[in-house]
Amino acid sequence: MKLGTLTIAAICAAAPAMADLVYPSLSYRTGPYAAGGIPFADGYADYFTLLNERDGGIGGVMTRVLECETGYNTEKGVECYESTKGEGALVYQPLSTGITYQLIPKTAADGIPLHTMGYGRTSAANGSIFNNVFNYPANYWDGASIAVNHLLEENGGDLSGKTIALVYHNSAYGKEPIRTLEELSEKHGFDLSLLAVDHPGQEQKSQWLQIRRERPDYVVMWGWGVMNQVAIQEAANIRFPMENFIGNWWAGSENDVLPVGEAANGYKSLAMHNVGTDFPIYADLNQYVIDAGKAAGNGDQVGTVLYNRGFYAAMLAAEATKKAQEIHGVADITPAMMRDGMEALVVDEALMESLGMPNFGPAFSVSCENHGGSGQAKVQQWDAAAGEWNIITDWIDSDRAVIDPLIAEDSGAYAAENNITPVCG
Amino acid sequence: MLYREAGDFKTSYTADNQTFPIQFDRVGYWALLAVAVLVVPFIITDYWASSFLVPFLIYAIAALGLNILTGYCGQVSLGTGGFMAVGAYASYKLMTAFPWMDMFTVTILSGFITAAVGAAFGLPSLRIKGFYLAVATLAAQFFLVWMFNKVGWFYNYSASGQINAPERSVFGIIVTGPNTQAWAQYLFCLIFVIALAWIARNLTRGTVGRQWMAIRDMDIAAEIIGVNPLRAKLTAFAVSSFFVGISGALFFTVYLGAVEVGEVYGITKSFLVLFMIIIGGLGSIFGSFAGAAFLVLLPVVLKLVGVDLLGWPTDIVAHLNLVIVGALIIFFLVVEPHGLAQLWRLTKEKLRLWPFPH
Numbered sequence A: 001m002k003l004g005t006l007t008i009a010a011i012c013a014a015a016p017a018m019a020d021l022v023y024p025s026l027s028y029r030t031g032p033y034a035a036g037g038i039p040f041a042d043g044y045a046d047y048f049t050l051l052n053e054r055d056g057g058i059g060g061v062m063t064r065v066l067e068c069e070t071g072y073n074t075e076k077g078v079e080c081y082e083s084t085k086g087e088g089a090l091v092y093q094p095l096s097t098g099i100t101y102q103l104i105p106k107t108a109a110d111g112i113p114l115h116t117m118g119y120g121r122t123s124a125a126n127g128s129i130f131n132n133v134f135n136y137p138a139n140y141w142d143g144a145s146i147a148v149n150h151l152l153e154e155n156g157g158d159l160s161g162k163t164i165a166l167v168y169h170n171s172a173y174g175k176e177p178i179r180t181l182e183e184l185s186e187k188h189g190f191d192l193s194l195l196a197v198d199h200p201g202q203e204q205k206s207q208w209l210q211i212r213r214e215r216p217d218y219v220v221m222w223g224w225g226v227m228n229q230v231a232i233q234e235a236a237n238i239r240f241p242m243e244n245f246i247g248n249w250w251a252g253s254e255n256d257v258l259p260v261g262e263a264a265n266g267y268k269s270l271a272m273h274n275v276g277t278d279f280p281i282y283a284d285l286n287q288y289v290i291d292a293g294k295a296a297g298n299g300d301q302v303g304t305v306l307y308n309r310g311f312y313a314a315m316l317a318a319e320a321t322k323k324a325q326e327i328h329g330v331a332d333i334t335p336a337m338m339r340d341g342m343e344a345l346v347v348d349e350a351l352m353e354s355l356g357m358p359n360f361g362p363a364f365s366v367s368c369e370n371h372g373g374s375g376q377a378k379v380q381q382w383d384a385a386a387g388e389w390n391i392i393t394d395w396i397d398s399d400r401a402v403i404d405p406l407i408a409e410d411s412g413a414y415a416a417e418n419n420i421t422p423v424c425g
Numbered sequence B: 001m002l003y004r005e006a007g008d009f010k011t012s013y014t015a016d017n018q019t020f021p022i023q024f025d026r027v028g029y030w031a032l033l034a035v036a037v038l039v040v041p042f043i044i045t046d047y048w049a050s051s052f053l054v055p056f057l058i059y060a061i062a063a064l065g066l067n068i069l070t071g072y073c074g075q076v077s078l079g080t081g082g083f084m085a086v087g088a089y090a091s092y093k094l095m096t097a098f099p100w101m102d103m104f105t106v107t108i109l110s111g112f113i114t115a116a117v118g119a120a121f122g123l124p125s126l127r128i129k130g131f132y133l134a135v136a137t138l139a140a141q142f143f144l145v146w147m148f149n150k151v152g153w154f155y156n157y158s159a160s161g162q163i164n165a166p167e168r169s170v171f172g173i174i175v176t177g178p179n180t181q182a183w184a185q186y187l188f189c190l191i192f193v194i195a196l197a198w199i200a201r202n203l204t205r206g207t208v209g210r211q212w213m214a215i216r217d218m219d220i221a222a223e224i225i226g227v228n229p230l231r232a233k234l235t236a237f238a239v240s241s242f243f244v245g246i247s248g249a250l251f252f253t254v255y256l257g258a259v260e261v262g263e264v265y266g267i268t269k270s271f272l273v274l275f276m277i278i279i280g281g282l283g284s285i286f287g288s289f290a291g292a293a294f295l296v297l298l299p300v301v302l303k304l305v306g307v308d309l310l311g312w313p314t315d316i317v318a319h320l321n322l323v324i325v326g327a328l329i330i331f332f333l334v335v336e337p338h339g340l341a342q343l344w345r346l347t348k349e350k351l352r353l354w355p356f357p358h
Helices: A004-018 A033-057 A074-087 A099-110 A142-156 A178-190 A204-213 A226-237 A256-265 A280-288 A305-328 A335-343 A349-354 A399-420 B023-043 B045-073 B082-095 B101-125 B132-151 B184-204 B207-217 B221-225 B229-257 B267-282 B283-310 B313-335 B337-352
Strands: A021-029 A063-069 A163-169 A193-196 A218-222 A246-247 A268-271 A376-383 A390-392
Touching: A004 A063, A021 A033, A021 A074, A021 A305, A021 A349, A033 A063, A033 A256, A033 A280, A063 B283, A063 B313, A074 A099, A074 B023, A074 B229, A074 B283, A099 A246, A099 B132, A142 A178, A142 A218, A142 A268, A142 A376, A142 A399, A163 A178, A163 A204, A204 A226, A218 A226, A268 A390, A305 A335, A390 B101, B023 B045, B023 B184, B045 B082, B045 B184, B045 B207, B045 B229, B045 B267, B045 B283, B082 B101, B082 B132, B082 B207, B082 B229, B082 B267, B101 B132, B101 B229, B101 B267, B132 B267, B184 B207, B184 B229, B184 B283, B207 B229, B207 B267, B267 B283, B267 B313, B267 B337, B283 B313, B283 B337
Parallel strands: A021 A063, A163 A193, A163 A218, A218 A246, A246 A268
Antiparallel strands: A268 A376, A376 A390
């Protein structure tokens, strides 16, 4: 009841300011995580600039990206959220698991959707309980399972007796995959060893010494920011075979491997979307945004992995906006309508083709129960000589039999803690 | 003219020793309190609460706490972040273990738990001084953060290692959780600030405070005139940690709502609070408030001016903020080592004589 009134109040408060579609970008272009934050923010902003320049916005309404610097810091994240929500913000994408945890209850109270693409709270995939949080197309537990599935495939379906070490950022973000990996280690009979790396992750000598001593067969990494390149450098220092080292999708950008040079050759990571600029939409981007001098930031990030991710995130937000306009028949939508659009989102091959991004991401659809998408990813491998990532697998499915019960358990606990009744079905 | 003491006669010791001996100050103080309590809650918005006022109030409590230890008792501490974390985790455990408990009890109990932890970490201060004590408290900072990250019991074994504040109320008014009204958040913190500032002021001008200052100025001389260093130092640690613990608890329960210990209560927090009391003024109640206000407001004001008004890129403004804070710290250390409080004191001296200086 209270929540409902607040939602209405928030919408009423936001209504007068909505002459355009506002997409806040809680970016971080400073601090130890800036290497990841800059390309994502650039990609996110450039996609909307492209829509404005080429199509005149979405459905005839111009878009506006409202950038606010968080420095990957939760306090600044809260300040950014409060200062931007009054401007009619349609969807928040904080690109930080810590800030996501702050915003999940706040956005629920304010009725603004939250899209945490491949990060944030995994159990938010249960849309019945996390009604306004979306983490399609894939989440951390999918990622952990996909990494293990990839290793299973390499080992002929049998990992028993093998050892996998998880090197993780010692925060909510890095701890997310542990539960899943523990379940999977029981199921497939591999040993799991956990190695925590503290923020910001420049100090990893002892962890890699331990890896050198224990000689695990594989190392899986949940890293972000400066931690990634340090880890890859340390792995190179102890001559750990790079093809047995798999990062998650936040540990697989050019910034992570380039500083290590030749030694990083063969490093693998998960990929939730395709790499490179070999898509028709980039011709439009060049014509309308880059050559016109309207690129965000320095404009030097185009086509990098994380730029593509920001681009992809913006594409999903724009498509959800179109969906919302279609459902409600108004061009100037509210956050509540945006939520409906996100929940009805269907991304298939035909749609991506029509956008000039064929096979860019997985085909998936969102429903009231499932806010997590298809949970698929690919594996990419770094070619140091050519200086590029190569996709080496097709879309790999995650092990739903393991993940779904975990999601049900964790979201159920959240619902019980916060007295939430499931809304679907 | 504005600020004079002519005609303000004192006829008793109580009147002579009051906190604000000048009438203008007294009136100003009560007017400020009246505005803070009776006017602000009615006009406060979400943005004002969570960007300025609530963090300012909470940091003011932390700065008061550290000022008692460092400014009044002369014991340098770099463990503020760790002690704030103790307050936060204590309140989290209390809130989840005893859901019926009201937030005043939770917060005050968290303060007492932190006081006990702080006193334990204060024990080495009997043997070591100065920089060495700073290093010992630094160890407390790292140990506490590590412990809260490592031991699952503290975060109720949640998968992410985060702690989330459940919805709790005081006299039927929700003060934690996402459905909290801005004014409730603000008033809840304000009550603590007023009470704690009053306690701090009266402690520091009484016997206990004088003992602390004696220890600060010269511990051997203090011991010779009969101050028990064990008692003085440990009470300073305990009282300071009590304040810091309450601010840590409020920071988690009221302000952030979800906390990741390494990020929120890391070493940077210790330094931030230390900068607040250095810029504000060591050994001054007013200085704690001034320093907290300064360091909370500065980034927000810079952002408002830089990004919203001038339209500069967000990263440039964020970098500028670092440059300006750094420059200001150097400026204050060189030009006015006693901080904003001393500037305020000088202004008052001048105003008393204005417009006819000698």
